[in-house]
Amino acid sequence: xxxxxxxxxxxxxxxxxxxxxxxxxxxxxxxxxxxxxxxxxxxxxxxxxxxxxxxxxxxxxxxxxxxxxxxxxxxxxxxxxxxxxxxxxxxxxxxxxxxxxxxxxxxxxxxxxxxxxxxxxxxxxxxxxxxxxxxxxxxxxxxxxxxxxxxxxxxxxxxxxxxxxxxxxxxxxxxxxxxxxxxxxxxxxxxxxxxxxxxxxxxxxxxxxxxxxxxxxxxxxxxxxxxxxxxxxxxxxxxxxxxxxxxxxxxxxxxxxxxxxxxx
Amino acid sequence: xxxxxxxxxxxxxxxxxxxxxxxxxxxxxxxxxxxxxxxxxxxxxxxxxxxxxxxxxxxxxxxxxxxxxxxxxxxxxxxxxxxxxxxxxxxxxxxxxxxxxxxxxxxxxxxxxxxxxxxxxxxxxxxxxxxxxxxxxxxxxxxxxxxxxxxxxxxxxxxxxxxxxxxxxxxxxxxxxxxxxxxxxxxxxxxxxxxxxxxxxxxxxxxxxxxxxxxxxxxxxxxxxxxxxxxxxxxxxxxxxxxxxxxxxxxxxxxxxxxxxxxxxxxxxxxxxxxx
Numbered sequence: 001x002x003x004x005x006x007x008x009x010x011x012x013x014x015x016x017x018x019x020x021x022x023x024x025x026x027x028x029x030x031x032x033x034x035x036x037x038x039x040x041x042x043x044x045x046x047x048x049x050x051x052x053x054x055x056x057x058x059x060x061x062x063x064x065x066x067x068x069x070x071x072x073x074x075x076x077x078x079x080x081x082x083x084x085x086x087x088x089x090x091x092x093x094x095x096x097x098x099x100x101x102x103x104x105x106x107x108x109x110x111x112x113x114x115x116x117x118x119x120x121x122x123x124x125x126x127x128x129x130x131x132x133x134x135x136x137x138x139x140x141x142x143x144x145x146x147x148x149x150x151x152x153x154x155x156x157x158x159x160x161x162x163x164x165x166x167x168x169x170x171x172x173x174x175x176x177x178x179x180x181x182x183x184x185x186x187x188x189x190x191x192x193x194x195x196x197x198x199x200x201x202x203x204x205x206x207x208x209x210x211x212x213x214x215x216x217x218x219x220x221x222x223x224x225x226x227x228x229x230x231x232x233x234x235x236x237x238x239x240x241x242x243x244x245x246x247x248x249x250x251x252x253x254x255x256x257x258x259x260x261x262x263x264x
Numbered sequence: 265x266x267x268x269x270x271x272x273x274x275x276x277x278x279x280x281x282x283x284x285x286x287x288x289x290x291x292x293x294x295x296x297x298x299x300x301x302x303x304x305x306x307x308x309x310x311x312x313x314x315x316x317x318x319x320x321x322x323x324x325x326x327x328x329x330x331x332x333x334x335x336x337x338x339x340x341x342x343x344x345x346x347x348x349x350x351x352x353x354x355x356x357x358x359x360x361x362x363x364x365x366x367x368x369x370x371x372x373x374x375x376x377x378x379x380x381x382x383x384x385x386x387x388x389x390x391x392x393x394x395x396x397x398x399x400x401x402x403x404x405x406x407x408x409x410x411x412x413x414x415x416x417x418x419x420x421x422x423x424x425x426x427x428x429x430x431x432x433x434x435x436x437x438x439x440x441x442x443x444x445x446x447x448x449x450x451x452x453x454x455x456x457x458x459x460x461x462x463x464x465x466x467x468x469x470x471x472x473x474x475x476x477x478x479x480x481x482x483x484x485x486x487x488x489x490x491x492x493x494x495x496x497x498x499x500x501x502x503x504x505x506x507x508x509x510x511x512x513x514x515x516x517x518x519x520x521x522x523x524x525x526x527x528x529x530x531x532x533x534x535x536x537x538x539x540x
Contacts (some may be wrong), residue, residue: 007383010414014376015367022435028415036449038374039479043374051373083303084342086327089373125307152421155306198309217423 018044019080019187048076048089055118055207058173059111063101071100088120090115103243106164106183109191113166116158117200123156126259137262145264149255151216152261157194159213166191167204194258203256212249222246265402266355268467269436271295272506274527275532276520277513278317280310285520286317290523293321295356297510298512300327303353304345311352324468324508325355326437329371332391332405333364333378341532343398350399356508357467358402359437360395364386379414380500385431389442392432404467406437409445409482410473421446422460436461438507439470440496441488445480454495454518455478467473471496471530485515487526492534500537509534 005013019039025034028084044081052072053060060068061257081089094115098108127136154167168181190210193202212225220228230242253259273294278286278443285291303325305315317323329342349496350358363375378384396402407425419427429436438461447454473486481532488496500507509530511523 005378006335007381007387010379011335011364011376012367013369015372018374018376019371033412035479036410038375039411040372040376040479048375065308065420081373082369082370083305084331084339084366086373122305122308122310195308198312213375 012078016055017041019077019111030074041231044170045073045076045260047086048081049073051086051089052093054077056093056111058114059097059107060136061173061178062110062169063104065105071096074100082105087118106166106169109162109164109166110169111189112160112162113170113193115191116160117202119158120156120193120195120200123154123195124155126154126260127156129254129261131254132255134254134259136261138264141264147221149222149262149264150219151222151250151259152216152263153213153253153258154194154260156200157213157258158215159190159192161188161207161210161219162191162204163188165204166187166202170202182243192256192258194256197256205252209247209249209252211247222250265396265400265433266404268404270467270505271322271356271508273322273508274531275321275364275508275510276523277326277510278314278323279513279517282520283313283519288319291321291520291535293527295321295322295324295510297324297326300346300358300360301329302348304342304349305511314353316445317526322356323353325358326374326406327352327358327360329365329373330395331359331371332362332395333376333384333385333388334366334391335364336366336368338391339366343395343400349398357404357435357525358399358401359406359468361406361408362428363408375407375408377410377412377414377486378424380417380419380421381414382418385419385424387428388428389431392428392434396432397433402434404435404437406439406470407442407446409439409442409480411449411475411479411481413450419528420452420457420460422457426460429462430526434465436466437468437470438466438499439472440499441470441472441474441492444489444492444495445474445482449481452472455498457518458495458499458502463499466499466503466505466507468508469496469499470510470512471526473537483515484512494527496530496535497537500534501540 017037049072076094079092094108094112097111101107163185164183165185169183172181188207190205190207191202193203208229215225215228226243226246228248230239262264275293275295275297278298279297303311361375439496443454443457471488472484473488475481475483510527513523
């Protein structure tokens with residue numbers, strides 16, 4: 001490196017060498033420097049790959065150690081960490097899996113689930129609203145208040161649509177030697193993730209549930225969710241059915257302890 | 265800024281493997297040290313356990329990602345999270361490493377070496393001033409182990425550390441194993457390093473194992489070696505004030521009794537060194 005380079009220049013060049021084997025060594029560096037740089041490169045890669053292995057234990061078990069190692073190495077190259085917490089190194093690994101395991105789409109869904117469970121595990125602690133609290137707060141509600149009702153979920157709760165039965169995959173992976181279940185669904189379903197008594201957990205549901213959950217999480221009112229579930233140009237009967245389904249979802253979220261507060 | 269009073273205890277790092285030991289029993293340590301970043305989170309079990317451990321033991325929070333040597337300055341979000349943890353735990357002190365880990369675009373998650381230049385020294389001191397001012401307390405910084413030196417180096421590492429403490433009022437976390445590793449890798453005298461430091465600024469000592477080889481690597485995955493014990497004895501014989509001593513183990517972590525036995529050895533050596 002030349003003498004006029006600033007510390008910022010030198011650090012940018014050093015980081016490039018850590019991230020990329022093929023980045024040229026600075027002028028004036030010899031074999032000893034190259035050996036030292038190899039140690040830093042090795043430390044960097046092994047720490048990030050170890051973090052991925054720790055976050056995606058089930059995904060690794062599902063695809064096998066060698067395939068996981070290749071995917072993790074690819075992820076480190078295409079998504080080098082940018083934040084101070086090593087836990088974030090796993091961010092976007094589900095997308096990496098979607099790209100690398102195109103013929104096995106359940107892999108990306110399983111990776112998403114593990115990532116969501118890690119996020120839930122360290123999310124802010126908020127006490128869920130129980131049935132008694134819900135009943136008390138909604139005691140005086142008329143039709144208008146129910147329509148305006150908005151739900152705030154626990155900060156740890158999240159959901160997405162999936163095409164595989166992640167519960168059966170998860171349970172199979174609990175065994176040392178597992179048999180691969182037939183997990184592909186004919187129609188989309190949903191998975192909801194949250195933290196209960198300091199343990200991350202999840203449940204499978206209908207695709208409609210993921211849609212309703214995400215809408216509610218984005219601030220959509222209960223009345224609007226009923227209309228969303230009924231669909232456009234729905235008949236009175238369809239509206240009635242949708243309201244029943246929305247009520248069932250609300251009850252399920254309440255019973256599972258996913259709701260932090262309600263307001264109308 | 266208030267001074268950090270000397271504290272002469274013997275402690276261990278709190279690792280997940282030993283959570284149950286610390287929650288269920290009366291572990292005979294004077295303090296525990298935790299990796300700050302593992303607890304700079306919003307909630308959940310790890311924080312609850314740390315708070316429970318804190319009820320029984322003084323806690324030191326020791327970071328690996330402050331990146332005090334970054335030319336681009338400190339990450340404000342990181343500082344905010346660290347301060348939140350510091351206020352929650354009320355630690356004995358807050359420490360990090362003399363190194364850098366991030367540029368504006370990337371994070372290495374490894375402790376990268378700084379060129380030992382006046383420019384780097386000024387960057388480090390400005391960043392320490394910012395961190396200490398933000399936290400409202402002086403910090404400790406640990407001498408790193410390193411695997412290369414820079415052609416542009418203008419001073420020895422101990423000179424850099426001495427000037428850093430003088431300019432910022434920070435304290436030192438002396439990692440005896442790191443001195444040994446860097447001395448072997450770069451061919452300087454570990455004794456010169458020790459005698460060149462302002463030892464009155466040392467408040468804590470780390471002891472750990474390393475992996476031998478053409479380049480020795482600071483792996484924290486085995487027992488402290490004899491040469492490092494010898495160097496520890498010399499440090500303890502030379503440092504006049506009480507200092508806290510800790511065994512670090514981050515990989516191949518053995519059952520707690522093995523680490524306590526190693527800590528007992530440190531205590532014996534410290535007693536011998538002080539009485540000699």
